[in-house]
Amino acid sequence: MKIAIPKEIKNHEYRVALTPSVVRELVARGHRVAVQASAGEGAGFPDTEYEAAGAHIEQDLDALWDNAELIVKVKEPQPEEVKRLKPSHTLFTYLHLAAEESLTRGLMDSEATCIAYETITDDEGGLPLLAPMSRVAGRMAVQAGAHSLEKAQGGAGILIPGVPGVAPAKVTVIGGGVVGENAARMALGLGADVTVLDKSLERLEVLDHRYQGRLNTVYSTADALETAARESDIVVGAVLVPGAQAPKLITRQMLGDMRPGSVLVDVAIDQGGCFETSRATTHADPTYVVDGVVHYCVANMPGAVARTSTQALTNATLPFVLALADKGWQGALAEDPHFLKGLNVHAGHITHPAVAQAFGLDAVDPKSLMA
Numbered sequence: 523m524k525i526a527i528p529k530e531i532k533n534h535e536y537r538v539a540l541t542p543s544v545v546r547e548l549v550a551r552g553h554r555v556a557v558q559a560s561a562g563e564g565a566g567f568p569d570t571e572y573e574a575a576g577a578h579i580e581q582d583l584d585a586l587w588d589n590a591e592l593i594v595k596v597k598e599p600q601p602e603e604v605k606r607l608k609p610s611h612t613l614f615t616y617l618h619l620a621a622e623e624s625l626t627r628g629l630m631d632s633e634a635t636c637i638a639y640e641t642i643t644d645d646e647g648g649l650p651l652l653a654p655m656s657r658v659a660g661r662m663a664v665q666a667g668a669h670s671l672e673k674a675q676g677g678a679g680i681l682i683p684g685v686p687g688v689a690p691a692k693v694t695v696i697g698g699g700v701v702g703e704n705a706a707r708m709a710l711g712l713g714a715d716v717t718v719l720d721k722s723l724e725r726l727e728v729l730d731h732r733y734q735g736r737l738n739t740v741y742s743t744a745d746a747l748e749t750a751a752r753e754s755d756i757v758v759g760a761v762l763v764p765g766a767q768a769p770k771l772i773t774r775q776m777l778g779d780m781r782p783g784s785v786l787v788d789v790a791i792d793q794g795g796c797f798e799t800s801r802a803t804t805h806a807d808p809t810y811v812v813d814g815v816v817h818y819c820v821a822n823m824p825g826a827v828a829r830t831s832t833q834a835l836t837n838a839t840l841p842f843v844l845a846l847a848d849k850g851w852q853g854a855l856a857e858d859p860h861f862l863k864g865l866n867v868h869a870g871h872i873t874h875p876a877v878a879q880a881f882g883l884d885a886v887d888p889k890s891l892m893a
């Protein structure tokens with residue numbers, strides 16, 4: 523299989539889709555891997571390490587894309603990358619299509635086969651290729667929130683742990699999944715007063731048991747969300763309905779009840795965001811203020827800690843990349859129903875029901891493509 527690794531071009535995105543160690547595994551199985559010159563530099567992997575692992579370093583972008591059968595990336599393709607896709611390509615990357623109709627239409631028009639990391643499932647009901655980056659983003663969410671609480675960032679001027687004689691900040695996390703648990707863990711570590719809201723009692727039970735009374739768990743209702751908005755210094759948005767647009771849980775009206783200088787960190791922004799006033803921001807300009815409330819809505823948070831994130835991501839993607847390379851997309855997806863859930867677009871059709879629903883389109887059953 524001819525595999526291409528482009529350099530990521532999203533704003534301040536420094537991750538790379540394969541490490542030299544993964545390249546070595548692929549080359550040992552007889553695959554040809556072309557890595558765009560300096561693709562790994564931001565994550566601390568120089569071209570020389572890829573060459574030593576057996577990769578071809580490609581300077582010519584046209585040749586990189588035109589000669590590839592399988593393209594492995596980190597972030598959703600940017601418009602200039604979408605233009606390069608063709609029907610013979612298999613693209614394997616994060617896509618988050620429900621939040622981006624123009625990207626969805628672009629991928630359909632390309633007729634390429636597009637497999638999303640974030641909708642691949644596992645036997646435990648988890649999302650094994652989203653989880654490593656959710657761990658990173660959850661941990662970063664509290665760092666971002668703490669920074670945003672500083673006066674110079676528009677925040678209320680609150681130090682998360684307080685000091686003796688001054689109460690700590692109140693941090694509420696909406697959605698107690700992977701992002702939510704990691705955010706809660708960091709907030710607890712900093713000494714915050716932490717509450718987690720979720721609609722899954724099962725999930726709240728797991729957290730209650732795991733953290734032994736050190737955090738508050740609250741079933742997520744309209745009342746609970748209003749209380750969270752009114753009383754929190756930081757609210758982290760960490761909900762997910764896989765493949766679908768995030769529900770809007772904090773409305774513009776509720777901002778009026780929030781304290782001036784409190785902070786919303788919308789990690790769910792890559793699925794459209796779970797606060798009504800959220801819009802995607804970049805690491806270059808991560809925050810903005812609405813009605814006195816600071817919003818942090820960066821859609822590629824893990825890109826800022828590219829070394830850690832690249833290693834964590836590729837640990838999880840490696841077996842899937844090997845399966846695609848060894849068996850082709852049809853072979854790999856046909857024998858793994860969890861991997862098949864990753865198929866979002868093929869030959870101009872949407873193949874994931876939640877993505878199709880987001881745009882009022884019909885989904886083609888991916889099983890019908892496996893014959």
Ligand SMILES: NC(=O)C1=CN([C@@H]2O[C@H](COP(=O)(O)OP(=O)(O)OC[C@H]3O[C@@H](n4cnc5c(N)ncnc54)[C@H](O)[C@@H]3O)[C@@H](O)[C@H]2O)C=CC1
Nearest residue numbers: 655656659697699700701720721722761762790821822823
């Ligand atoms: N901005 C960024 O850089 C990154 C964003 N993410 C995003 O973070 C979001 C969360 O991801 P994970 O934690 O991995 O998902 P997850 O599936 O582990 O957890 C989501 C949780 O939300 C809960 N939930 C769903 N609807 C709810 C509602 N209406 N009210 C309360 N809780 C609700 C679910 O019960 C579940 O416990 C996703 O949109 C993901 O794509 C992940 C990594 C990086």
Ligand SMILES: CC(=O)C(=O)O
Nearest residue numbers: 655792821822823824
């Ligand atoms: C999951 C995701 O959107 C990211 O890692 O950037």
Ligand SMILES: [Mg+2]
Nearest residue numbers: 792821822823
């Ligand atoms: Mg994202």
